[in-house]
Amino acid sequence: MNLSYLLKTTVAAIVLSATAAHADVKFGALYPFSGQLALLGEESARGLEIAVDEINAAGGIQGEKVVLVRGDAVDNNQAIGEARRLISLEQVAAIFGTYSSARSIAASQVAELSDIPYFELGAVADEVTGRGLKYLFRTNPYAADMGKMIVDMVADKIAPGIGKKPEELKIGIIYEDSSYGTSVSTHQANYAKEKGLNVVVSSGYPAATVDMSSLVLELKQAGVDVVLQTSYQNDSVLFLQQANEAGYKPAAVIGGGGGYSMQPTADAVGHDVIDGVLDVDFTQYLVNTKATPGLEAFIEAYKAKYGSAPRSGHSLNNYVGAKAILKAIGKTEGFEPDTIVEAVKVMDIPDGATAAGYGIKFGENNQNERAAMMGMQWQGGKLVTVYPDAAATAPMQFAD
Amino acid sequence: MDTFLQVLASGLMLGALFAIVSIGLTLIFGIVKVVNFAHGEFLMIGMYLVYLITAKLGLHPLVTVVAVAPLLFLVGVATQRLIIQPLMSARDDHIQIFATVGLSTALINLALLIFGADIANTPPGGLRMPIQIGPARVLLGQVIILLASAALVIGLQLFLQRTQTGRAIRAVAQNRAAAQLMGINVNRIYMLAFGIGAACVGFAAAMVAPLYPTSPTIGTYFVLTAFVVVVLGGLGSIGGAFAGAMIIGLIDSFAGFYIGSDLREVAVFGVFLLILILKPSGLFSERLNLSHVSP
Structure with a gap:
């Protein structure tokens, strides 16, 4: 085997892997999937999965298929470890999470240091957005x-x-x-x-x-x-x-x-x-659907995918946040961290236009100032x- | 005055709850000399058993004691035989403690796997009925816990004092080596003692489950207080555990009302520390005896 052959195959391999990676865009789904918080962690993740299904059914974002990579944030240490794995090994464009405030606070610091956007869809503690992070955004209402x-x-x-x-x-x-x-x-x-x-x-x-x-x-x-x-x-x-x-x-x-x-x-x-x-x-299911357009469609999609009615409002709120964020990213070009940050910063969804009822516009500390319970x-x-x-x-x- | 009596009654009921959960722990501690951190999880297993039997078979929760106590006895025997005994001759007593901590974590996660994180409700079977005693109002189930814990203390004391097996158990507790030289099968006694300790928790579970929702972590709610009670009463002293539980229950209740509910743990642990400083062996124990081989 000579050197040029080796070079050619290496180049071919790189090109192949590069194109393979280019067909999909990966996002992290970081939730407690096992342990004490597994029940509602899983429930939260389902909302994100339904949002991704909908986005993919409509052609993905920027013409690419969205792929979710799961990370199990079973405790704070593992949340950090899994965030590192998602960022460096899986090379996700951004991370969605996390249901638990403590896990969110731990994992989002890792993302911040790696300049990877982190979208919190369900944790309620003040400190999640209270730390002045540049890449962390929260869509859900908080304490x-x-x-x-x-x-x-x-x-x-x-x-x-x-x-x-x-x-x-x-x-x-x-x-x-x-x-x-x-x-x-x-x-x-x-x-x-x-x-x-x-x-x-x-x-x-x-x-x-x-x-x-x-x-x-x-x-x-x-x-x-x-x-x-x-x-x-x-x-x-x-x-x-x-x-x-x-x-x-x-x-x-x-x-x-x-x-x-x-x-x-x-x-x-x-x-x-x-x-x-x-x-x-959070918005639950026995609500006037005039104020929450898309709620019925969400429940139908949930039943079709998981075979039961949603177990709590967590899935709904994660769904609403994830869908809006992914749509916003779809309107821009490229998945560079700063491009994503620019795209979500200009989001302006009025109240009464999402399935959870509240609108989305990020204000101080990247907290959604329209979020309401x-x-x-x-x-x-x-x-x-x-x-x-x-x-x-x-x-x-x-x-x- | 009425309020005072109500707080007093609540304190006694709370003390009885702590007592019935702690008696098994002090027995295991006093005889096998193992700090059983999985004690709370034994209670959790017992409560799930009570829940399953009442929910599936429609029996009254108190009736389940005839099945749950023997089942917990077997759990205790198995724990001693399979986990503690192989470590019994370890040079360092702490190894057994780590083993029970491991057992505790494993059991909690096993319960999470089987039952999920949600609470399970044992049908109360009339035990939640409030009864009026003078100006104070308590639940029927709480009164039953008080009577049952008193009966358990007396029963165990009689068993340990009057029967041949009871004497053998006390001999092993006093001096393992000497008891062995007298022809007592020490390993068998340890299994028996651990089993009886666990069975006491099974007995408690039948009475606690109708009053408190069962969850995988329910044991952790009780275990810290149980340790305080056991140390306060004197390690291994069954009557001491009962008295210690009553003291803790009363302090908790009075501090909760007259000082503030955020400070009740401060009061409970403050008194606990004070008593330990003044009488390190606990209120009802002659001397501190933590080793397998007595001095």
């Missing part, structure tokens, strides 16, 4: 949006609903004391102050608690009318059960996402007990949207 929405709902809807002025209501804020509960409750407290509401109890507790009876008693003694709880699943169940068993019936209970949106929570607490409980979270209520064992009015499918109900 501040949640706190604001909950307080708005109290002032605009609940106070008139039970026939009181907002400032007459006694508000109790309770939260699990990790970063999630603490950040949402801080936003609640600050915004409640701004609105002139009267917060009489503000109390944290460890999420892994087995007893909340003393907290229930504290709220009961303070005569709290409206309880705002930011919690995971076990503590949501525990609070609602123990409040009920202690005979404590506040005029309204509003949960912040987490356990409050999930059907097993309602089953555990009992449909009669949870009836009337409010919840602010929705207010929901458990009615007859189902979580129906009640706020804002445009998206509501049923009026908010109040106990007599």
Whole structure:
């Protein structure tokens, strides 16, 4: 074998591999696919997959087929490792993720250092966009949006609903004391102050608690009318059960996402007990579809691909974010990081034009400033949207 | 005054919950001298068994104890035989601790694989019914836990004091080598003790499952408090564990109401540290005895 032959084959190999890589454009899908967070990590990823299917069915982006490469962010360390693998080995154009805020914060730092765009579609912590990263964008609503929405709902809807002025209501804020509960409750407290509401109890507790009876008693003694709880699943169940068993019936209970949106929570607490409980979270499925165009098509596509109805709103929100981002990238030329960043920065989708209801326009810190959550209520064992009015499918109900 | 009595009642009920979960742990600790970090996961297995039996067969959760306690006994025996015993003569006791930590992680992930991360609800079978005792309101299931944990403590004490096997178990706990010289099959006693400890958790599971939703990580909710209770009461002291649990339950409840729920752990662990400093062997133990071979 002579040198020229070797050179020729090498050149041929390079050309072949280059063209092969050119037919597809790879994006990373970084979610917790195994371990503790696998259930909703997988659910989130499904939304991204449906968005990619739709984009590919319509001819891909810039004429190329979108291929997703999965990375399993089972813990923070592995999130970093998988982000490195996706960037250096798989050479993805950008990464989508991540459902968990902690994983997102860890992995997006790797992407930032490699100048690879990172699109967060579902993590809610303030710190995700609060770090001034250049290549990180977040499409979904976050902790501040949640706190604001909950307080708005109290002032605009609940106070008139039970026939009181907002400032007459006694508000109790309770939260699990990790970063999630603490950040949402801080936003609640600050915004409640701004609105002139009267917060009489503000109390944290460890999420892994087995007893909340003393907290229930504290709220009961303070005569709290409206309880705002930011919690995971076990503590949501525990609070609602123990409040009920202690005979404590506040005029309204509003949960912040987490356990409050999930059907097993309602089953555990009992449909009669949870009836009337409010919840602010990502857009769910029992919503007025005039405010969320494309929602029905998404549900159909989901059922066709996975054989069941969506298990939570996570897939929907990931779908909306991913589809908008991919479309924006499709309008530009090339997949260079800075080209992608330019393309998404000029995005301007108005409210009421996506399947989740909210529009997309990136503002300060590359956070989607149009992102918003929705207010929901458990009615007859189902979580129906009640706020804002445009998206509501049923009026908010109040106990007599 | 009414509020005070309510907080007191809640504290006693919480103490009983901690007690029933901790008794098996102190038994294993006192006799086999192994810190079983998988204790919470034994509870988790027990609760899933209770859930499966009640949900599939429609039995009352309390009835499941006749199946769950023996099954957990077998789990305990298997753990001792297959995991702890091969490591028993290891030069360093800590190796067994790492083994139980590994077992704990493995069991949590196994449960995640089988049941998923969602919660499973055991039908309460009337145990969630509130009952009014004077000005205080508690659940029927909580009262049953209190009675059952007291019965368990008395039963185990009688077993250890009055029966030949019980005496053998105590002999092994006091001095492994001497007991062996007296003709006691030490390995068999260890398996038995580990099995009984695990069976106690199975017994507890039948009463805890109807009141708390079961999830793969439910054990981690209890295990830290269980260790505090066991150390507080004196390692290996069954009556001490009961008393320790009541103390922790009451502190938790009173601190939660009168100081604030964010500070209740500060109160619980503050008192715990204080007692350890004043009486390092725990409230009801004569001396610290951590080695397989007693001094």
